[in-house]
Amino acid sequence: MKPEHLPLLNSVSAPAVHPDGSRAVVSVTRPDFTADSYVGQLWNIPLNQEQLPRRITRGFRDTGPAFSPDGLVLAFLRTGGPSSKAQLVVVEAGGGEPQVITDRLLGVESFAWSPDSHRIVFSSREPEAGRYGSSEAITAEAEAPRLISSYQYRLNSVGYTRDKPQQLFIVDVPELGGEPLAPPAAPSLPEARQLTSLATDASSGVFSADGSAVYFVAAPPENDDDLATLVYRVPVTGGDPLPVDKGVAAPQTVSEVRQSRDGRWLFYIARDLGGSGRDFVARNAVLYCVTADGGVPVALTDPELMDVAAPGARIELRGPDHALVLNNAQGSVELLELGATGGHALLVHGDKVVTGAAWAGGSLLVVFGDPSTHGDVGVLDDGQLRLLTDFSAVLRTQTDIxxxxxxxxxxxxxxxxxxxxxxxxxxxxxxxxxxxxxxxxxxxxxxxxxxxxxxxxxxxxxxxxxxxxxxxxxxxxxxxxxxxxxxxxxxxxxxxxxxxxxxxxxxxxxxxxxxxxxxxxxxxxxxxxxxxxxxxxxxxxxxxxxxxxxxxxxxxxxxxxxxxxxxxxxxxxxxxxxxxxxxxxxxxxxxxxxxxxxxxxxxxxxxxxxxxxxxxxxxxxxxxxxxxxxxxxxxxxxxxxxxxxxxxxxxxxxxxxxxxxxxxx
CATH class of the missing domain: 3.40.50.1820 (Alpha/Beta hydrolase fold, catalytic domain)
Structure with missing residues (x-):
């Protein structure tokens, strides 16, 4: 491989599996020298071996696909060009014209569907008035000075954070099958309602199993000299977010939270931080489980031997009370399945680096890299991974891997x-x-x-x-x-x-x-x-x-x-x-x-x-x-x-x- 071959490196997102289990959708992105940016679209991956994967969108950069729980709508993030910000887009799952439903100044970073398929919670940075182009009359050089009183005020690749904290918003998904306006007119965007107004970032926003609330992760308002973050719950109708009391004495930094499909359990990934709240060194990330109505959390993975914080890893759900996580393991990344009440299965291991997985309709789809692919999709059939794509074929053909x-x-x-x-x-x-x-x-x-x-x-x-x-x-x-x-x-x-x-x-x-x-x-x-x-x-x-x-x-x-x-x-x-x-x-x-x-x-x-x-x-x-x-x-x-x-x-x-x-x- 030579430097000029960088555009042959296709990166594949975590899969979105259709609720009927018949297919998945992934985003495939790559570096592009002409645009001097990353470009890519969504691909449909059928499980039927008689059908071939095919590109289904034509945006500059389309990423993060997710099917609605009823399977009727596909949502994703679209970036319109090298200097654009990603916005939330929806399209009929069977095909059609995508419809943009947000216009956030600093873009949309992540999102999740409600159980009833009618709403989406998304995260977006909310700038202070007069900053980051929120006022056209004020240039970046003319913005007011920043008065800083916290250790934690900047982040690599983000810049200043306290003047544009990440907040959660809820937006209603419009009806997609209706007749278009005649004569054609610019569609009005549905109103996004701000759900959180915190001084620090709110991340990992997901709906509760019954759709009445949103769980998310944020630092407590009083923290300044430690790394602790908590799981919060806020009603979808609004109100003050309340921390979920997990019965943990020592501080933790939480990275992910999901409620089980049956609503009985709360899964979350966290690292213990010792008594100081800063003892992060070599702390393995652990998958915890606690009853949704409180109790003492149970560690489902060994904090001494396992680390379920592989890059880009998320908690995915399988069945009513099982979770899928990725484990860093001696130069590989494994796919694990763990049950709230017991059971531990090693699903994918060996010379592979799993980067994403999802289950729906009885189908478990896995995205992985290995010594000869930068990213591909497979389905787990009877414990064996059956390959569905070959996005690195051109790379192997044109270079000597x-x-x-x-x-x-x-x-x-x-x-x-x-x-x-x-x-x-x-x-x-x-x-x-x-x-x-x-x-x-x-x-x-x-x-x-x-x-x-x-x-x-x-x-x-x-x-x-x-x-x-x-x-x-x-x-x-x-x-x-x-x-x-x-x-x-x-x-x-x-x-x-x-x-x-x-x-x-x-x-x-x-x-x-x-x-x-x-x-x-x-x-x-x-x-x-x-x-x-x-x-x-x-x-x-x-x-x-x-x-x-x-x-x-x-x-x-x-x-x-x-x-x-x-x-x-x-x-x-x-x-x-x-x-x-x-x-x-x-x-x-x-x-x-x-x-x-x-x-x-x-x-x-x-x-x-x-x-x-x-x-x-x-x-x-x-x-x-x-x-x-x-x-x-x-x-x-x-x-x-x-x-x-x-x-x-x-x-x-x-x-x-x-x-x-x-x-x-």
Whole structure:
């Protein structure tokens, strides 16, 4: 795969299954260089093998499909262009002309149907008067100043949050089968009624099983120095939201809530936060269940061994009292089914990364990635996953996808380090790139990874592992580096590198590069300060100076103190910036101007410190991008990022496919 192949990466949404179980609808989106944005439409996926999947909408970007419970209407989000905001759209499930039913200034972020199929609850950011274009007479530069009194006031990719909190709204779904106006006229939008008016974000809004109320997640109004969020319930007719007393003594941060179809149970996903309300380190997300009328919650998943917080995961319902969740598990993501009163089934596992699932009408549809697909849809038949789509066929046809080789090597203390080798074609010897993931409580997976594929196509062997500190291997594994950044984690990634070099003669031990983003940028910077064996390094969007991070990052007020501790001496001992004076490795520093997770100053100060000490260094800054550049940045920027990375490696680790004298693009 080459940088120009990015538009072949089709991403597939969680499935919307029709209530009769005969078909599903998914959105399929991809990067587009011409629009310099992400485009995509909805696809109909029949379970009947005699029928083929087909595109059923023609919008610029149509996402998030959901059938009404009666199966008559399909709702989704439509974005009209690169600079537009997503709005809620409905269309007859059998086909027809979509009808836009919202006109929110800052767009619609998510939605859910009512049980009677007549209403939709949706979330949207509500700006203060005079901000974000709510008054055409006031430009962004002329807005009033912001008076801030809370730690939590910004969020990466969102910006300021307290002056545009996410609120919940209810809108009635119009009759779609009526005769259109004659002569044609612009339809009037149904009025959306605001349901919440909170100072903080209201998220995960869903109707209760009887449709009389909406459950949602929000931070309590008094919280400022902790991470706790609660489940709230508010009547659909309006009123003050009331917290659902779950009988939990310790603070939790809740991410999802759903009521069972029979109305007897409340499922929710939460992480415990210890007595301080900030003890988030390596806390696995747990699926809890509590009776709808109160009681003591029961953990349905093991908080020490399981983590049901895979990216994009939601609670889905199956039958009257069962829930479907996704579990991070040793480089894969599994699909689990759990019953409110007992029962635990592992439905999909192995070399797959499940990204969504839904059940209706007796059919269970699953969306997943694996080593050879970026996203596809299957149906679970008699315990086996039957493939229904092949959205990565063109990618495999036009590029040489390398299937990663799973490996485990021992660290110096005997601890097993699990990961993968993506090896390029040819006999070698191949230069090696040691790639380190972010987080740190995250994981590399077995699914097709564009980064590794691009580097392999350029002639590099790519090593990726999940050292101590990563997610997916139990809480003890994740906790191992608390207060000890740069210890076991560095030993683990180097042991994985050395194990691969010893096992595979085709890997060139004399030509090594190291790279990583976010926490991976931290560990890259830390490693090159302590080992001088690498010919080059790339430090991307790094957590590099814990001291300045505290006042500038959206998570800076708690992240460093929880992971590194509060001792000045202890923090300095774990800080790459404090050790930059012993770096010798040529380093490319990559950062984004709008990164609020690891702010730009982290990269700027690190680059300047390298230059001041005579280390060969370059700083690559992307305008308009945030912490998610490599995953969801502008397509042209993503391509340019790859091109700059390959040029850097061509200087220090040239290959036949990426020669040092390659002319500029």
């Amino acid at each position: 390398v299937v990663p080789q799973e490996l485990t090597f021992e660290a110096p203390d005997g601890y097993p380090v699990h990961g993968w080798l993506v090896r390029p074609a040819g006999k070698g010897p191949h230069p090696v790139l040691l790639n380190i993931h972010g987080g740190p409580f995250a994981q590399f997976t077995v699914a097709l990874f564009d980064e590794a594929q691009v580097y392999a196509a350029a002639g590099y062997a790519v090593l990726m592992c999940n050292p101590r500190g990563s997610a997916g291997y139990g809480r003890e594994h994740g906790l191992a580096i608390k207060g000890r950044f740069g210890t076991d984690d560095m030993e683990d990634v180097l042991a994985f590198l050395d194990g691969a070099l010893a096992k595979f003669p085709a890997l060139d031990a004399g030509r090594l590069g190291i790279m990583g983003g976010s926490y991976g940028g931290y560990l890259t910077a830390w490693t090159i300060a302590h080992h001088h064996r690498f010919q080059g390094a790339i430090v991307e969007r790094g957590f590099l100076d814990p001291v300045s991070f505290e006042g500038s990052a959206d998570i800076g007020w708690y992240f460093g103190s929880e992971y590194l501790g509060s001792s000045t001496v202890g923090v300095a001992a774990q800080s790459p910036f404090e050790h930059v004076g012993i770096v010798q490795t040529p380093t490319l520093v990559i950062h984004s101007e709008n990164d609020l997770r690891c702010p730009l100053e982290q990269g700027q100060r690190y680059f300047t410190a390298l230059k001041r000490r005579g280390v060969e260094a370059q700083l690559l800054v992307f305008p308009g991008e945030d912490h998610e550049l490599s995953r969801s940045g502008r397509p042209q920027h993503r391509r340019q990022r790859f091109e700059h990375i390959l040029r850097w490696w061509a200087r220090f680790l040239p290959t036949d496919a990426n020669p040092a004298d390659a002319p500029p693009e």
